[in-house]
Each structure stands twice: as C-alpha cells, then as structure tokens.
C-alpha cells in the first residue's frame with residue numbers, strides 16, 4: 001500500500017501553480033501576498049508630537065522657565081506654522097510639530113496661567129517627538145511576497161497607503177456528502193437515518209483557512225446519481241470537490257466506480273494511515289476530487305492531512321509537509337501497526353515543556369473525543385511501544 005508520505009506528496013504535486021488576484025485590502029486577511037508591498041507614504045508622514053503638551057525649542061527652556069504660548073496645534077492641524085523666537089505652542093498627540101520646535105514637554109510638567117506656561121523641567125532635543133519616517137519611509141518594504149497576512153500586516157499595509165494588493169487566488173471548493181442514510185441537520189430522523197454532519201465539519205475547517213465552500217448537499221448511494229452529482233459539480237467553476245462517504249470497497253461504496261464512469265484520473269487510492277485509509281484523490285479537467293471516508297473522524301483527519309495542505313498550497317503558501325512539533329508523551333502507548341497512526345490527543349505547555357496526552361479512543365465515528373482533542377499525535381509505521389516521557393511528533397489542530 002502507498003505510504004502516507006507518498007500520498008501527501010502526490011496531493012501537493014497535484015496542486016497547480018498559484019495565480020495572482022488583485023483584492024481590496026479589506027478582503028486580504030489570511031491571504032498570501034503575491035507581491036512585495038512597499039510604502040506609498042512615510043509613517044509618520046511628518047514630525048509629530050507623541051504626547052499632549054507644549055512644543056518648544058529645547059535649548060531655550062530651563063526648569064521653571066515661563067514662556068508665552070503663541071498658538072495651538074492639534075492632530076490634523078496646520079503643519080505650516082512656525083514657533084516665534086522664545087515662545088512655545090500648545091500641542092496634542094499626532095499634531096505636526098511647528099517649524100522651530102524640537103521637543104515636546106508633556107502637559108503634566110507644565111502649569112498654565114492664561115497665555116503663560118511655566119515648565120517644571122527643561123527639555124531634551126527630540127523628546128516626545130515621532131520623527132517623519134520613524135516607522136517606515138516612502139518606498140520601504142512593508143511585507144514580502146509569500147507572507148500570510150495577519151491583522152497587524154493589514155494595518156501596516158493600510159498605513160502605507162495601499163488600498164489594493166496582489167494576493168494568490170483561493171481555490172473554490174464544493175462539498176458533496178454521500179450516503180443513503182444521511183438526513184438533513186434539524187430534521188426528524190427516520191429509523192436508520194443519521195444526521196449528515198460532515199459538510200458542516202469540513203466547512204468549519206476550511207473557514208479557518210479563509211476558504212469559502214459551497215455545500216452541494218447529499219447524494220444517494222447509486223453510481224449513476226453520484227456520477228451525475230459529481231459531473232455537475234465539476235462542470236461549475238469550482239477547483240476542488242470534496243466528497244465524504246462511500247470511499248471504501250463495500251457493496252455500497254460507489255465513489256470509485258462513479259469517478260471511473262466520469263473518466264477521472266486516479267492519483268491515489270488507499271494509503272497506510274489510520275484513520276483514513278480509504279481516502280482517494282482524483283483529477284478531472286484540472287480539478288481535484290478528494291474522496292474522503294464517511295466516518296466523521298476519518299473525514300476530519302484526511303481533510304486535515306490532505307485537503308487543507310492542498311488548499312494552503314493552492315492559495316500561495318509554501319507547503320512541503322505537515323507542521324509537526326515535538327512533544328513529551330504523558331502516559332504510555334502500545335506499539336503501532338503498519339499504518340501511520342494519527343491519534344486524538346491533548347497538547348499542553350506544562351512548566352515550560354510541551355506535553356501530549358493521547359485520548360484513549362480510536363473509533364473513527366466517535367466525535368466527542370475529536371472535539372476534546374487539540375492535536376493529533378503521530379505514531380510512525382511499526383513504531384515501538386512508548387513509555388512516559390518519550391519524545392513524539394504532534395500536529396496541533
């Protein structure tokens with residue numbers, strides 16, 4: 001059987017080169033920059049006061065000096081004013097520093113009486129002033145191509161006066177749940193039905209990666225119906241179709257024949273992993289089709305390990321593998337079989353050590369244990385039994 005690593009490599013290799021799109025900055029959170037963005041203004045754009053107080057010429061102020069207040073300037077005020085010799089100006093945070101001033105004395109160190117102000121301390125040149133370009137200067141690089149934009153990047157790029165930027169296009173994803181037993185969420189269950197929860201699960205997972213999905217609903221267990229639903233989905237403008245259910249080789253697992261009927265190219269089917277062995281990847285007309293197992297934990301794990309890395313790469317991130325971290329095992333684990341095991345687990349930071357506690361539940365239909373987990377503990381193929389304190393690899397969720 002194909003190894004998990006080979007299956008992941010096939011998945012990543014199947015992703016086309018990312019394409020640029022121009023977007024409003026307001027729509028760019030969590031997107032990957034396709035250009036290096038530079039500043040179209042300096043920040044601050046002028047020498048500005050960092051405090052509320054008085055703009056002064058430092059050399060002319062000593063402790064207990066009294067001066068006449070010539071004018072006042074607030075944020076947004078006239079930047080063209082000049083301090084008359086020997087006088088000071090009332091100034092507020094963010095206001096342009098008048099010509100002739102080189103320091104700001106905070107208002108807490110000033111006593112005002114009419115037009116006269118007396119300072120309890122002298123001033124040092126440059127104090128409480130934000131010099132023009134101190135944060136960044138016109139033309140400076142604000143964010144490199146390839147950066148995944150966090151809120152602080154959005155703020156930085158905005159203050160550099162960029163309203164639009166080039167990011168990489170996100171793939172359009174559609175979800176199709178399959179299975180005769182599936183009922184809509186909120187419906188009255190008929191005997192033998194279960195609530196189809198996978199679509200909402202996957203939608204929530206992809207939302208974390210700023211990817212919107214369209215839910216194509218439920219399809220029954222019939223080759224023709226599946227082929228029709230999948231064919232219809234691939235005829236629309238989606239890039240990736242993710243199905244759940246019917247991926248295995250039982251009499252009612254009909255995704256493989258349906259995809260065959262459509263002429264899809266199979267890139268892999270079945271890999272040595274647990275859960276998720278039956279997951280399949282196919283392509284048709286440049287679109288990728290992930291056929292995930294129906295059990296919710298298997299769907300979650302295979303979406304985490306194949307679909308999300310593919311979407312991240314499609315969206316311009318450099319993805320070469322899983323972002324695993326090392327952790328110390330709390331408790332013990334039995335030796336692993338021939339498939340790589342992704343166990344539900346809890347990761348925590350305890351006294352400066354990264355500790356992982358496996359959850360003792362391996363049923364791939366058991367969702368409450370999945371909800372209780374915040375990580376997947378990775379046990380390698382044929383890995384030995386492990387005792388308390390062993391170093392293991394973990395994928396934070």
Ligand code: AMP
Pocket residue numbers: 177178179181182194195196197198199244245246247248253292293294295296365
């Ligand atoms: P399958 O992969 O079709 O063999 O399904 C495996 C198990 O997952 C069965 O118990 C199904 O009822 C269940 N299942 C399939 N699809 C869904 C779904 N969308 N939501 C919840 N459970 C599902």
Ligand code: MG
Pocket residue numbers: 178179180245246252253294
């Ligand atoms: Mg089924």
